[in-house]
Amino acid sequence: MLDKLAALVTVRRKLVLVLSLLFCVVAGGLGASVTTKLSAGGFDVPGAESTRAADTLSERFGTGEPNLVLLVTAPDGVDEAATVRKGEELTGRLAAEPGVQEAVSYWTLGKAPSLRGAHADSALVLAHIEGDEDQVGRYLEQIRPHYQDGFEGLTVEFGGRAEANRELGDQIQKDLVLAESLVLPLTLILLVFVFRGVIAALLPLALGVVAIIGTLAVLRLLTEATDVSVFAMNLTTGLGLGLGIDYSLFVVSRHREELAAGATVSEAIATSLRTAGRTVLYSAVTVALSLSALLLFPMYFLRSFAYAGIAVVAFAALSALVLLPALLAVVGERVNKWSWSRRGSEPAGNRVWSRLAAFVVRRPVPMATGAIAVLLLLGSPFPGIRLNLADERTLPADAEAHRVNTVLLHDYAAREMDPLLVVADGSGAPRGRTADIDAYARRLSALDHVSRVDGLTGSYADGRPIAPATAFHRRYAAENGTWLSVVPAVDPYSDEGQALVRDVRTAKAPFEVRTAGKASAFRDTLDALTGRMPYCLLLIAVTTFILLFLLTGSVVMPVKAIVLNLLSLTATFGAAVWVFQEGHLRWLTGDFTVTGGIVATTPIMVFCLAFGLSMDYEVFLLSRIKEEYDATGDTARSVVRGLERTGGIVTAAAALIALVFLSFLTSGITHMKLLGLGLALAVVVDATLVRGVLLPAFMRLAGRFNWWAPAPLARLHRRIGLKEGGG
Template structure:
């Protein structure tokens, strides 16, 4: 099949290039509007209890958790006559705006002390904007110009979830431009040194651009039928460039070797596509299947990374197998133009990688033991991992929403913006159940870490009512239900905050209730992640096992690959905890806020992406080792020769891909820094410690058992497997 493809592309090279150019133009035009269709949300579980409660609050009560917070400073303090008058007017004006379902403030809630800063120089206005993230964003874009400079001695800062999402959208686009401005020239310089020539070095960038444009167009089409996270842009550019480098590096390098050996242009292309192209195709399937595991999770934030990743892998592989051979056919021997070496460099008989492999196969036990101990030590911080969700602390410290969030945490006595909302939307008319509501509110107010409970029947604390109903309390009632706001004194992500959610959900209630709010949403998110994670791991393990079995005919090699990848990734996760949860290396990584935890979705993203990329390199190495073993029947010789022939090129590819992902460290968003550092570490660790030490050590110890499979599976592989003896391999 690949031979026929190479022949067709070579013969129709001009047509392929023209069609590719037209595709880039159309995809670029379609993808140009992508950023306007993306959302900054996607962390909520669609059918979870907290989501249903939030929906009921909006639908039945025209209310909800405050997603817009205005921190209002007043000259002379917030209790001055003019400040009170202007604060009340600002709140009433905001409440009447389109899209604002509710707005209250320190001044309209009888000077509630919880909404005034300890220094009395600022107070809060809490509002709920209706709709999904996109609708909320549009309302906020309209509101900001009207309220950011109110005058009359007041100054306003915006915070809350709505403002966080708006600033995340802006920040991600700034980050993308900065990362591209840095990584593209640096990558080109390194590619020139790797290929030892300018023309050859431009080919990976061309493939990366085509893959990125194609993925952008695919994502734009997907936005017509589903939500897509704005953070998919970063993955698309990073992975597109990285895979463009990976795939073209192997094919172009093989093509130049064939030319150096005296092959014609046509024969060199055919051999390159048949050998390196086959491995590229196999690797692309492996990476895509690993990324598809993200589709198992219900949050569209994670699913968006699967959409982006699968699209960019598909276009990168298609470009490598179709566009790149056409370009090579046009360039011919001119691929070596502006090169300081006209012949592909062949590995010496006793190069670095063969010497390393020789050392490892002579002393497999001590070297493998040392490598495993190092990886386990690096991974040990992950045992103390604490998880949370993305909030304003993920933004740069100077961001407006971040400043407001910091002020709420340190200057205000209670967590007014993070209440647990208890919703009874089908409990009957509140007037007929006032006694039940009163008793239930008292019960909730007596729970640990509850500062106050607000409801239709009054305000409660310490198991008793401390204030009678007020006019503002009418917002807690609807025709056929009621809701309560439980203000806590603890971090919603911490153990105490999560215990409070469990206590509220299990407390005896006179009617059916559901809970919403930050703490409830986090509980539901963690339940969804832990519930789906076993299926994610099973899917990746099974597909990896099948694909590597088809490649090698062994059941031992897939198990070895999965085990070593898990070991390598544990070190990566440990590094993420050590850096971002514990706050080390901020001078190197870039300034970020240490929250005492890491965003819960980040390890899952890193796992799926890094596992796929590591399998990419596994395929390249095993393909060569298997060919050598088929030719010699000697395990030691095949390992040494296989590592020598692939070690240098895999390391170069890994270094370039790591550089692309390290560009994410320039992001102002903390969890994008986490993703970039995690992927870069995983790629480097896999290409060095795992491929350089653990794989040859394991294969030396396993000997002929490396290629063992039960007789039925061996017969199956002979029928449907990828037989390396049918042709040359990737190197």
């Protein structure tokens, strides 16, 4: 198949280039508007208890968790008579804004102490804007201009989830421009150094650009059918450029190697596709299947990374197998033009990798022991990982939502922005059940870590009433139901906050209830992630095993690859915990706010992406080792020869893709920094310690057992396994 493709592309090279250019024009026009269609949310679990409760609050009660907070600062103090009048007027105007279902404040709630700052110079206005993240964002864009310059002498600052999502979208756009302006010229310089020539160095960038353009078009089409997260843009540019470089590096290096051996351009292209091209195809399938595991999770934030990643892999592989051979056919012998080296072989020193491989093969046990010790040391912080959700603290410290959140944490005692909302829809006419509501509110207020409970019958604390029912408390009733607000005294992401969710959900209630709010949503997120994670691991393990078996005919090599990848990723996660959870190396990664935890979805993204990229190098290296073994039957010699011929390419590919991912550290968003550092570290560790030390040491110790498979599977591989077809 690849021989026929090589012949077709070589003969029809001009047509391929014209069609590719036409595709870029059409796809570029289609994908140009994608940023206006992407969403900043996607962390909630569809169908979970917290999600259904939040929907009920909005639809039946016209309220919900406060997703917009105005921090109002008064120069004369918030209790001065003129300030009280202005505060009430501000609250009323905000409540009348489009999309605002409800707005309350320190002044409209009878000067509630929890809504006044510690120095009495600021107070809060809390509002709920209806709709999903996109609708909330559109309403907020209409609201902000009315208050961002203040209100009758009062200083007004915006915070809350709605404002944080708006700023996240803006920050992503800034981050992309900055990262691309840095990574593109640096990548080109490194490519010139790797290929020792300008023409060959430009080819990988061309493939990366095509992969990015095609993926943006796919994402734009997907926005017509489903929600897509704005964070998919980062992965599109990073992975598109990285895989475009990776795949073209494999093919171009083999092509130049064949030319140096005396092959014609057509023969070199054919051999390159039959060998490196086959590796690219296998690698693309492996990476795509690893990323497809993200589709198992219900949150569209994670699913969006699968959409972008699978599309990027497909376009990068297609470009490497179709567009790149056409470019090589047009360029011909000029691929080595403007080169200061006549060698057309791999771009790194063969002697270095040959000597390293020979050294490891002679001393497999101490080398493997040392490498494993290093990985375990790096991974030692991993057992202490703590998880949370993305909030205002993931933004830069000078972002408005982040500043407001900091003031709330330091100057306001109760966590009014993080209530646990208890919804009892369909419980009957609430005014006929005031005794039940009163008893239930008392019971909830007596729970540990509860600051206050508000409901139809008044406000409660420590198991007793603290305020009678007023006109404000009527908001807790609807025609056939009621709800209560449980204000916590602890962080919703802490162990105590999660214990409170459990206690509220299991507390004896006179009617059926569901809970919403930040703490409840976090509990449902953790349940969804842990519930789907075994299936994610199983899918990746099974597909990896099948693909590597088809490549090698061995059942040992797939198991070895899975174990080594897991060991490598443990080191990656340990380093991520040490840096981002414990707050080390902020001078190197760019300053960020240490929250004492890691956004729960990020480790899953890192795992699926890093596992796929690790298999990328695994396939490339094993393919070359297997080619040598089929020719010689000598495992030790094949390992040395395989590393000699591919070690430099793997190192160069890892350095290039690590550079792309390290550009994420310029992001102002903490979990994007973590994603970039995690992927860069995973790639570097895999290409050095794992592929350079552990893999050859293991293969030397296993000997001929490397290629063992039970007789039935061996016969199956002879029938359907991939053969090199001549190299």
